Amino acid sequence: MEKEYWKWPESKWLSSEINWKEGEVISAGVDVGSVSTQAVVMTDGRIYCYSNMRTGSSSPDSAQKAMNWALEGTGLNLENIHYIIGTGYGRVNVPFAHKTLTEIACHARGANFMYGPSVRTILDMGGQDCKAIRCDEKGKVTNFLMNDKCAAGTGRGMEVFADLLAIPIEDIGEMSFNIDEEPEPVSSTCVIFAKSEAVGLLREGWQKEKVIAAYCLAMAHRVVELLERIGIEKDFAITGGIAKNIGIVKRIENELGIKALTPTYDTQIAGALGAALFAKALYEKEKKGKVKNF
Amino acid sequence: MIANYGYKDGSGEYFISIDNDKCDGCGDCVKFCPYNVLEVGEDENDPFREVFVARVREEHRKKIKYSCAPCKPVRGRVELPCVAACKPLAISHSW
Amino acid sequence: MVTVGIDCGAKETKALLIEGNKILAKYSVLSGFDQKYAAEEAFENILKKTGISREDITHITSTGVGRKGAYFVNSSITEVGANAKGILFYYPSVRTVIDVGAEEGRAIKLDERGKVLDFAINEKCAAGAGIFTETMARALEIKLEEMGELSLKSQKPIPMNAQCAVFAESEVVSLIHSKTPKEDIARSILDAIADRIASMVRRIGIEKDVALTGGVAKNIGFVHSLKRDLQVELFIPENPEFICALGAALIAAERALSPSKEGGE
Numbered sequence: 001m002e003k004e005y006w007k008w009p010e011s012k013w014l015s016s017e018i019n020w021k022e023g024e025v026i027s028a029g030v031d032v033g034s035v036s037t038q039a040v041v042m043t044d045g046r047i048y049c050y051s052n053m054r055t056g057s058s059s060p061d062s063a064q065k066a067m068n069w070a071l072e073g074t075g076l077n078l079e080n081i082h083y084i085i086g087t088g089y090g091r092v093n094v095p096f097a098h099k100t101l102t103e104i105a106c107h108a109r110g111a112n113f114m115y116g117p118s119v120r121t122i123l124d125m126g127g128q129d130c131k132a133i134r135c136d137e138k139g140k141v142t143n144f145l146m147n148d149k150c151a152a153g154t155g156r157g158m159e160v161f162a163d164l165l166a167i168p169i170e171d172i173g174e175m176s177f178n179i180d181e182e183p184e185p186v187s188s189t190c191v192i193f194a195k196s197e198a199v200g201l202l203r204e205g206w207q208k209e210k211v212i213a214a215y216c217l218a219m220a221h222r223v224v225e226l227l228e229r230i231g232i233e234k235d236f237a238i239t240g241g242i243a244k245n246i247g248i249v250k251r252i253e254n255e256l257g258i259k260a261l262t263p264t265y266d267t268q269i270a271g272a273l274g275a276a277l278f279a280k281a282l283y284e285k286e287k288k289g290k291v292k293n294f
Numbered sequence: 295m296i297a298n299y300g301y302k303d304g305s306g307e308y309f310i311s312i313d314n315d316k317c318d319g320c321g322d323c324v325k326f327c328p329y330n331v332l333e334v335g336e337d338e339n340d341p342f343r344e345v346f347v348a349r350v351r352e353e354h355r356k357k358i359k360y361s362c363a364p365c366k367p368v369r370g371r372v373e374l375p376c377v378a379a380c381k382p383l384a385i386s387h388s389w
Numbered sequence: 390m391v392t393v394g395i396d397c398g399a400k401e402t403k404a405l406l407i408e409g410n411k412i413l414a415k416y417s418v419l420s421g422f423d424q425k426y427a428a429e430e431a432f433e434n435i436l437k438k439t440g441i442s443r444e445d446i447t448h449i450t451s452t453g454v455g456r457k458g459a460y461f462v463n464s465s466i467t468e469v470g471a472n473a474k475g476i477l478f479y480y481p482s483v484r485t486v487i488d489v490g491a492e493e494g495r496a497i498k499l500d501e502r503g504k505v506l507d508f509a510i511n512e513k514c515a516a517g518a519g520i521f522t523e524t525m526a527r528a529l530e531i532k533l534e535e536m537g538e539l540s541l542k543s544q545k546p547i548p549m550n551a552q553c554a555v556f557a558e559s560e561v562v563s564l565i566h567s568k569t570p571k572e573d574i575a576r577s578i579l580d581a582i583a584d585r586i587a588s589m590v591r592r593i594g595i596e597k598d599v600a601l602t603g604g605v606a607k608n609i610g611f612v613h614s615l616k617r618d619l620q621v622e623l624f625i626p627e628n629p630e631f632i633c634a635l636g637a638a639l640i641a642a643e644r645a646l647s648p649s650k651e652g653g654e
Binding site: 303304305356357360361363364366367368369 | 507508509511512513514515516517550551552553584585588589591592593594
C-alpha cells in the first residue's frame with residue numbers, strides 16, 4: 001500500500017444552536033473531489049452540520065458516506081432534505097442529488113458565504129486541479145479558469161514531491177521555512193521535469209528543506225500566474241486543501257503582496273457549502289414556479 | 295462573465311476565453327470550427343441564467359493546444375475560424 | 390576527412406564519427422546529471438572504437454539540449470538543423486521529419502538541401518515527449534522496450550482521459566486495478582502520445598516523404614499509432630536516435646571545407 005500523503009484529517013461539525021425541525025427550507029450540498037468529499041446541510045441558509053472525509057474508490061459511495069456522517073446523530077434523514085446539489089470532480093455520481101452544478105459556481109458562492117461579500121478573488125487548490133475565480137458581491141462568477149489538465153500547481157504535484165523526499169505532507173509547510181534563505185524556485189513547471197531537477201539538486205548536496213522550499217516557491221509562482229490571468233482584486237481568499245499548507249500560502253501572499261482572508265470554517269467545505277446555498281435558491285425558485293402554475 | 299477554458303502547462307498558456315456577457319448563443323462559432331471543439335449550451339457557471347452560451351466541449355478542455363493546432367500553422371497565421379465567425383466578438387485565444 | 394557529431398540529448402548523449410560518407414563508429418551513453426562527463430565519455434569511446442586519435446579529427450560539431458557540456462568541440466548547431474541534415478543522408482526525398490526524443494517532440498519541414506523551412510516543437514511538458522512513455526511503462530510495470538510489441542496485441546483500444554503524465558500514471562494504475570488487459574493500456578498510452586505528436590505535425594503541414602527519428606521511433610507500437618493517425622508512410626532510418634549526431638557530423642564536414650560559414654545554422 002502506498003503511503004497516503006496528500007490527505008488532511010477528516011472532520012465533522014454540528015451546530016449546537018439550530019434545531020432542524022424548526023427549519024423551513026433544508027438544503028444540502030455534496031462536493032465529491034478527487035481526494036476528499038464534503039457534505040454540508042443548511043437550514044434556512046444557516047450551516048447546520050457538515051462533514052469532510054476522504055473520497056473512496058467509488059464516487060456514489062463517497063457521497064453517501066459523507067452525507068451519512070454529516071447527518072449522524074441529528075435525527076435528520078435524506079428524505080427530510082428539500083433539495084440537494086452535487087458538485088466537484090465526481091459530481092455526476094451523486095445518486096441522491098436533484099441537480100449538479102460546476103465547482104466554479106459553487107466555490108464562488110461558498111466563499112462569498114464563508115468570507116463575506118467583500119471577497120472578489122478566490123483561489124482553490126484541490127487534489128487534482130487549481131481554480132482561480134473572480135466574483136461579485138453576491139458570489140456570482142465574473143471571470144474564472146480551472147486547470148485540471150496539468151499536475152503542476154495541484155495537490156498531486158506536491159504529493160509527488162512528498163513521495164520523492166519521503167516527507168509527510170502535513171510537515172511540508174513548516175519544513176519549507178527551515179532554511180537560511182529562500183532558494184531560487186525549481187525552474188521546470190512540469191512535475192515530471194521538476195522531479196528530475198530536484199533529484200539533481202539533492203545530488204548537488206541540497207538539504208531536503210531547501211528542495212521543498214524551492215518547489216513551494218515554484219508552485220506559488222505558478223498559481224499567481226494563473227491568478228494574474230483573471231486579475232487579482234481584494235479581498236482575496238484561498239480555499240481547498242492547499243489553504244492548510246502554510247509553506248505555499250505564505251509564499252503566495254508574499255508574491256501577491258496581499259494577505260489572504262482568515263477562514264472561519266474548514267477551507268475544504270467551500271464547494272459543498274456553495275452547493276447547499278444554490279440548493280436553497282433553486283428550491284425556492286421551483287416552489288414559486290409551481291405556485292404560479294396553479 | 296469571462297470563461298477561460300483550457301489550461302497552462304510547462305509549455306505555455308492555452309486558453310479559449312469566451313465573454314459570456316457578449317455571447318448571444320447564436321452558434322456560428324460551432325458551425326465554423328472544423329474540429330468540433332465548441333458547443334452551445336447552458337451557462338454552466340451561472341445556474342440562473344436563461345440564455346444559452348458557447349462553451350468549449352468538455353473533452354477538449356484538457357487538450358486545446360492539440361485540438362486547435364491545425365488552425366494555428368506556425369507560418370502564415372490566418373484569422374481563426376471561430377474568432378472570425380463570432381459577430382459579437384466574444385471569443386479570443388491566448389496563444 | 391574525419392569529423393564527429395555529438396548530440397547531447399536530455400536522456401542520452403550520442404557521438405558519431407564519419408569519414409566522408411561513411412559512418413565509422415557511433416556510441417551512446419546516459420547523459421545523467423553531468424553533461425560534460427557524458428560528452429567526454431561518448432567522444433572517448435568512439436576514438437577507442439576506431440583507433441583514431443583526437444588530432445586526426447578535422448572538425449567536431451555538437452548539438453542537443455545539453456550541447457554546452459561538450460566544451461571541446463569546434464562548433465555547434467541546433468537540433469533542428471542537425472535533424473534536417475541527418476535525415477537527408479538516408480532519405481533525400483524526405484520533406485517532413487518528425488523527431489520524438491526523451492524530453493521533446495519536433496516536426497520539421499525542409500527543402501531538398503536540408504534547409505529548414507518551418508518547425509514546431511513540443512517541449513517543457515512531459516505529455517508530448519518520450520518521457521511520457523517511459524513513465525507509463527513504469528506504472529504498467531513493463532520494460533519500455535516491450536511496450537510497442539505488447540500494444541500491437543491489443544484487441545480493444547480504450548481512450549485515455551488524462552493528458553498530464555502525472556495524472557495518466559494514476560489512470561494507468563486504476564486501469565490495472567480494474568483488470569484492464571495490459572496490451573490495451575499500452576495501446577491507449579501510445580495512441581495518446583501519437584495523437585499529440587500528430588497534431589504538432591499538422592501545424593507545419595504534412596509534405597511527403599515523411600520520416601520519423603529519435604529514440605521513440607524504436608517503439609513499434611508508437612510507429613503504428615502515428616501512421617494510423619497521420620495516414621502516411623513513415624520512413625524510419627536504422628538507429629533513429631543517432632540522426633541528430635549524424636547531422637552534426639555532416640555539418641562538421643561542411644564547416645571544415647568552408648570555415649567562413651562556421652557558427653552559422
